Each structure stands twice: as C-alpha cells, then as structure tokens.
Amino acid sequence: MNHSEDNDDYNAFLKEMADVTPVKRKILADIQKSQAVTPGQQVRKAAAEDTFTDPNFLSLLNPKMVKPHDFLVWKRDGVQEGVFKKLRLGKYEIEARLDLHHKTGKEARESVFQFINDCREHELRTVLIAHGRGEKSNPPALLKSLLYTWLPQMEAVLAFHSALKFHGGSGALYVLLRKSEREKLENRERHAKRTLHGTI
Incomplete structure (x- = not known):
C-alpha cells in the first residue's frame, strides 16, 4: 500500500467520524452530593463573608433601647464642656444632614x-x-435606639446631643466629629505662632 492510499483511507475515516461526538468518561465518584450546600452551611458562609468583606461593623442586634421622647446626650472623655455646650445649644453651623425617616434598620x-x-x-x-421618635415603630424608638448605640462605636464621633426644637428636637441629633489630622496640624501651627508672638 502506497502513501496516497494511506491518505485516502485516513481522509475517508475522518469523513466518517465527522458527526461523532466523543463519549464522556463517566465519573465514578459522586461529586454532586459533596457540592450540595446545606442551609446551615449557607448561613455560616454568609456570616463569614459579612465578617471579612463588610467594613461596616455596626450591628442591628441588641441596641441600647431608649424611649421616643428621650433626649440623647453623649460625649467622649476630653471633649471640653464649652464645646459640648455650644453643640447642645445648636451654635455650630450644620454642615451636612442625614434623614433616616422611613428607613429600615438595615438601610439606616x-x-x-x-x-x-x-x-x-x-x-x-x-x-x-434626623431619626424621628419612632412612636409607631415596633419596638418603639428603634432607629433612635440604634443610632444611640452606633454613634459611640464610631471613632470619628466625639459627641452628640438631641437637637433644639426647630431642628427636630428629640427626633434629631447634633453630632460633633473629630478634626482631621490636617486640621489638627493647622491648629497646632496657629497655636505655636500665637505663643511665639506672645513671648516677643
């Protein structure tokens, strides 16, 4: 048999096999069973993902419950009384507002x-x-209680106080935030200049 006959036979073989699909090798191990996720595993997986990927550490569980008309007052150690008094009296300019009315705990x-x-x-x-009083929420004052629990946990928050009546009264909070590192540095430089001029 010469090469041309070999090629003819091979080409004929390929033509015959053109429509044939290879048989998939049967997998003996039952891998479907091990891949099926139980409800318990799903809960644990979701909890683990929340822990590792969500930077938001605020929890919806076990807030310190307050009443709808309670006035909320809190400050960190080191916040000057004069600064806190100005906050309480609404004497600082309000630079931003957040309205939590009609939000769920999760959205808030x-x-x-x-x-x-x-x-x-x-x-x-x-x-x-603005968080509202939550008189009709179940339990009452839920958002207000969550906020009362969350804000002290946030490093940026120095103090808060329930607002004056025209800003929402016991349904809103004035919140004082820390100075940035840049602002602290500027303050130190200004103070140093004043001290220097005072000694000349």
Missing part, C-alpha cells in the same frame, strides 16, 4: 456608616441626623 445602618465616613473625608465637623 448603611446610611449612617456611609454618612459619617463621607463627612470625615470632607473634614466636616458638625452634622445633623
């Missing part, structure tokens, strides 16, 4: 976390958060 959690971080990034110092 996202909004508060984002709002405080945005304000910090833009070097805002005094902001207003």
Whole structure:
C-alpha cells in the first residue's frame, strides 16, 4: 500500500467520524452530593463573608433601647464642656444632614456608616441626623435606639446631643466629629505662632 492510499483511507475515516461526538468518561465518584450546600452551611458562609468583606461593623442586634421622647446626650472623655455646650445649644453651623425617616434598620445602618465616613473625608465637623421618635415603630424608638448605640462605636464621633426644637428636637441629633489630622496640624501651627508672638 502506497502513501496516497494511506491518505485516502485516513481522509475517508475522518469523513466518517465527522458527526461523532466523543463519549464522556463517566465519573465514578459522586461529586454532586459533596457540592450540595446545606442551609446551615449557607448561613455560616454568609456570616463569614459579612465578617471579612463588610467594613461596616455596626450591628442591628441588641441596641441600647431608649424611649421616643428621650433626649440623647453623649460625649467622649476630653471633649471640653464649652464645646459640648455650644453643640447642645445648636451654635455650630450644620454642615451636612442625614434623614433616616422611613428607613429600615438595615438601610439606616448603611446610611449612617456611609454618612459619617463621607463627612470625615470632607473634614466636616458638625452634622445633623434626623431619626424621628419612632412612636409607631415596633419596638418603639428603634432607629433612635440604634443610632444611640452606633454613634459611640464610631471613632470619628466625639459627641452628640438631641437637637433644639426647630431642628427636630428629640427626633434629631447634633453630632460633633473629630478634626482631621490636617486640621489638627493647622491648629497646632496657629497655636505655636500665637505663643511665639506672645513671648516677643
């Protein structure tokens, strides 16, 4: 048999086999069973993903419950009384506002976390958060209680106080935020200059 006959036979073989699909090798191990995820595994997986990928550490569980008409007052150690008094009396300019009315706890959690971080990034110092009194929520004052629990957990927050009546009264909070590192440096430089001029 010469080469041309070999080629003819091979080409004829290829032509015959053109429509044939290869048989898939049967997998003996039952891998479907191991891939099926139980409800318990799904819950654990979701919890693990939340822990590792969500930078928002605010929790919806076990807020410190307050009443709808309670006035909320809180400040970190080191906040001067004069500064806190000005905040309480609404004497600082409100640089940004967040309205939580009609939001769920989950939506409020996202909004508060984002709002405080945005304000910090833009070097805002005094902001207003309107949360409502929650007289009809179940339990009453839920958003207000969540906010009362969350804000002290946020490093950027120095103090808060329920607002004056024209800003929402016990349904809103004045919130004082930390100075940025840049603002602190500028303050130190100004103070140093004043001290220097005072000694000349």
